[in-house]
Amino acid sequence: MIVLLDKLVNEGIEIYYIDLFCGAGGTSTGIELATVNGRKVAKVIVCINHDKNAIASHFANHPDALHFTEDIRTLDLSLVISLVKKIRMRQPDAKIVLWASLECTNFSKAKGGLPRDADSRTLAEHLFRYIAAIDPDYIQIENVEEFMSWGDLDENGKPISKDAGRLFNKWVHDVKYFNSKDAKATYQYSHRILNSADYGAYTSRKRFFAQFAKYGLPIAWPEQTHSKELKNDLFSNLEKWKPVKECLDFADEGESIFNRKKNLSEKTLERIYAGLIKFVAGGRDKWLLKYNSVNGVTGKHNPPGIDEPCPTIATQSRLGVIQTTFLSKYFSGHPESKNQSIESPSGSITTKDHHSVITTNFVSKYYSGKPDQKNYSVEEPAHTIRTKDGQALITSKSFLSAYYGNGHNTSVDSPSSTITTKDRLSFIKTFIVNSYSNGGHLGDINNPCAAITTKPKQNLICCENWLMNTNFNNVGSSLDDPSPVITANRKYHYLMDAQYSRIGRDINEPCFTLIARMDKTPPYFISIENKETICIYDPYFWIYETVKERPVFIYADIDSQCPILYKIYAFMALYGIVDIKMRMLRIPELKRIMGFPEDYVLIGTQAEQKKYIGNAVEVKTAKALCEANARELLRLGILKIAA
Structure with missing residues (x-):
């Protein structure tokens, strides 16, 4: 580990993560993939989980970290404390992050009306032992949204609705003021509900994320990169949510x-x-x-x-x-x-x-x-393949449109169709549509543009080459986009x-x-x-x-x-x-959906592997959160990595 620390110092790594409830490694993988200005910004140094095959899977992909197959409530922290001290001796400005993806089963609405396990719901209380031993600069929590409703249970193990959120609010307060010698809080706090699809994931998984940061350190959240509906205007350039079809094997039909x-x-x-x-x-x-x-x-x-x-x-x-x-x-x-x-x-x-x-x-x-x-x-x-198929390339820029019986549209580069004694031909060309409410809607591109206001009102209308997909609703697509599945x-x-x-x-x-x-x-x-x-x-x-x-x-x-x-x-x-x-x-499809690399190793039965995937933090979301904080620390000059 000493050799590894020397290597990390030379690489400029200054953010170190301790991953509690690490599972098979969704959070750790996202952190290891995080980069700023093209350089790696963080390293996972300690991983703890009670499941031996989950730890074996994690070790197969992240062998440089210390791995403990232990219950977080009973783990001897002496090795963890020693490692953190060595890091701080070598890098006084290094930031230690304690990440905890607390067990969510007994908070989640997926539990339905079944009784809750009180011991499982108190795992958050055991973090104070780690906070005292490690003195982390950041504490980051991931859980289901219902974690914020953590409250008391009745004699049947059912949540008491009037007490919803009471224990959660008390826990947040206790973390903020942990080891405080006066009325000033030790940590500042912020939380958000993040949808993984908003950060380029193939799943719309929504989870609660909380960040505690020592006073003087910033809390940053990742900027949204994708949205459910395509947004591309002067003030937004969000891509559309990624379709899950990119993760599926269509040759395997079942x-x-x-x-x-x-x-x-x-x-x-x-x-x-x-x-x-x-x-x-x-x-x-x-x-x-x-x-x-x-x-x-x-x-x-x-x-x-x-x-x-x-x-x-x-x-x-x-x-x-x-x-x-x-x-x-x-x-x-x-x-x-x-x-x-x-x-x-x-x-x-x-x-x-x-x-x-x-x-x-x-x-x-x-x-x-x-x-x-x-x-x-x-x-x-296959039968004879003709020169025409289920997709037609429609080409029409400026063209003539004929308005009689069997007339067709013709290119301006071709001879005109028959000219009759009545107006039957229309010349179609590029023009500008002005989205005003009181007239003046159309404009010639050879004339000066109408007034440009603070809101986009001009639309350039033209007919360019495009691909016509004759499937079902005949939806076309741009030649600049990938072809639909054939x-x-x-x-x-x-x-x-x-x-x-x-x-x-x-x-x-x-x-x-x-x-x-x-x-x-x-x-x-x-x-x-x-x-x-x-x-x-x-x-x-x-x-x-x-x-x-x-x-x-x-x-x-x-x-x-x-x-x-x-x-x-x-x-x-x-x-x-x-x-x-x-x-x-299949497991490879599930791994892609959750953001794991294709070569990510999972150990255990099929059921166990699927369990690890389902329990994992979505990789791209963890990566985006790590990068957001690293970028802000760099901007403020607190860290120098990747500068």
Whole structure:
């Protein structure tokens, strides 16, 4: 350790962390990754945890720290005290940070109405022994939001509502005035609720963070870098929350939810059905619109577009590639909130399997020919690949628009179409829109600009090259952005969340919070396979029939099947879904969601590894907090590192 300290001094490290309840190393990893001006700013020197495999995992990735497999309430602190003294002898200006990710189970709302463990809730009181022994410059706490409601329990172990927060406020006061010789506090205090997705994480995990700093030292908080909605104006340049889909393996689709050796529970099916409504049908109102659009005479299901009477862009003469994915969670509560898009940050990752991935595969063609040749399995060889596919490159800057029968838009670099005796051609070019309330809205780019006010009012309108993705809602994207995922089949995906009353998330959002008990309420990845169908209703059958094809019957006996399964069959028939697959999220996916490096080593059983991931502090959040304080210490000249 002496050799290591000499090395750290030479590297300019001046901030040292003691990581209590270190687990497998979420906090430690974030601290070790923290940099300012391109240089490392902090080092974890002591790690303490009662779980031997958690400590083994931590040691495998952070071998330079002192590791103790001990209960923090009984650990002999002599070695820790000796190490801190040596650091302060070599570096008098070094700052010692005591970090404690206190056990949250008996504070968290995930505990529901069950009794609380009083001993677990008093672990914060044992920090005073460390504060007295180490005399840290900073004390940093991470816990669930409900930690602030820490109060008394009744004789049944239930929180007394009128006393909510009493013990928390007393504890904060005791820390602030610890060893105070007069009325002046020893530490100043600040706290915030931080959402990991706001700092570039793939999970929307919200946690309570508290900082105690000795008077004379600053308390800094990281600046938000991402937001739920994209913000990019004169006063903000926040990026959109990172989608969880970047962490998922879409090649691993899981197993069909039907015909399993052990049938899925009715609660699980309810969550899947809720995800179908939210992520496939686009919400309950849109689902009702589609459901009621079946022609009463023909029985065919030819729904109009959800927002418009007909599709804006046709898909003839090209291959259509459509994909939607979602996560599904296994926590108690209402099914409406169990599933979420993978375009969102993930929810909290717990120590138990709570998430599933649901997926499907097939290829659907959109060129003319016999209907029975439209769809084929991805297990078969691909059919002829034409020069047009499911994505069209739309190029239009200045152009001519023709307003007659079969007229088309033409480039100004091409000959004009026929000029008739009536005005039929329009010249479309770049212009400026002024967002004023009293006229003068449009301006020529060849004329002087209108008055520029203190608020942005000018918008440059032009039509540039862009990529048209013909999946579902025909949403285009800039050529400067990455291309959408190109697949060989039409798919919907989302994440199912089994916690509380959650429905899950779209894969284009961050993942919901992953918690420790993933064995009880695992997150699931849901994938849905689709093909063009019409629907014929029968009380005991839902019939899938591609036009002029041999019908495919799915037996849905309402006398023997559970009601929710019957609803799923009905939904599948109406939306042309031929299968739904589901699987739990894998450990590499969970590690990515929580910010761990790809090569991060975890030791123990699958259940233990998932527990460690769910218990971990999200890595990017810990990194951002460490960097914020280091940057402020440097700005004030208190530290010289990375200068």
